[in-house]
Amino acid sequence: MEEIKCDNCKKDIEKERFILNLKVCPYCDYHSYINARDRIQITVDEGSFSEIANNIASVDFLNFYDVKSYDERLREAKLKSGLDEAIIVGEARISGFKVALGVMDFSFMGGSMGSVVGERIKLIANHSIKKEIPLIIFCASGGARMQEGIMSLMQMAKAVSSINRIREKRLPYFCVVTNPTSGGVSASFATVADIIIAEPGALFCFAGPRVIEQTIKKKLPEDFGTAERNLRNGQIDMIVPRRELRERLTTLLKLFVG
Ligand SMILES: [Zn+2]
Structure with missing residues (x-):
């Protein structure tokens, strides 16, 4: 019988x-x-997800090269993850409620936010507004995509202004923080949601504990950046185990949409 070792x-x-x-x-x-x-x-009702904005793709406009070209890294990420970018967006139903949904995937270049991730967030926010339905985004990210330089940082402002337009329309936006969510994603659309939910133990911070320890040369608390510490400090609203998430989202949708 096949076995898996818990990390x-x-x-x-x-x-x-x-x-x-x-x-x-x-x-x-x-x-x-x-x-x-x-x-x-x-998460969603069976067969209810229909993807949008899957006709846009990242390009290596800076001809960026570290030990490999960005082009090569993109090809590798696609093969490894079976996805074409670090986020999938589309419309779905959760317990019958229509929602605009975005789901990030850490296996695609560490869930880094490049221009296509930002554009897809804008497009799914627009979809939410057009259809007058709530927006839910599952986050998982190591931060900005350095291979796109300043363009990746600009996605932070772009994503937040898209969320602001949802707010102006008084449509609910929930964010589900999964392990890990950090950098430009934690500093933009992950933290401006109406309700921020996290999975137990999820790391949710701007800079990771190792980077901070190396910089300030001090030991950080054991639970630094965890969902549990963030909840105690008022940075998130609730911690929900994975097996209860769908049910909790349903409760929230009932409360916000009726
Ligand atoms: Zn275990």
């Missing part, structure tokens, strides 16, 4: 049990990475 407690878990448990460790409750397609499948 946190290192115990062996029967693969089938792990998958049925939505990739949450049955021993220590560690919420493992889940890809965007699986996330959509466990």
Whole structure:
């Protein structure tokens, strides 16, 4: 029987049990990475997701090269993740409620925000406004995509101004923070939601604890940047285990949409 080792407690878990448990460790409750397609499948009503804005693609406009070209990195990311970018957006239903949905995937270049991620957020925000339906975004990101230089940083302002237009229309916007959410995403559309939900143990911060420790040369608290600490400090609204997320989103949709 195939087994998987928990990244946190290192115990062996029967693969089938792990998958049925939505990739949450049955021993220590560690919420493992889940890809965007699986996330959509466990969140929305069966067969209700229809993708939009999938006709735009990142290009290497700076001819950026570190140890590999950006073009090559994009090709690799597509092969590895089976996605064409770090976010999928579209319309779906959750317990019958129509929603505009965005789901980021960390396996595509660390969920980094480049110009296509920003553009898709703008387009799904526009869709939410056009259809007068709530917006829900699942975040997972290491930050801005350095291969796009300043253009990637500009996506922060673009995403937030798109969210502001949703606010002007008095449409609800919920954000679900998954492990990890940091950098430009945590500093823009992840933190301006009406309701910020996090999965247990999710890292949610601007700079990661290792970078900060190296910079200030001090030891940080054990739980720095975790969902639990963020909840205590009022940075997020609730922590919801993965198996209860769909139900909680349904409750919120009932409250906000009626
Ligand atoms: Zn575990």
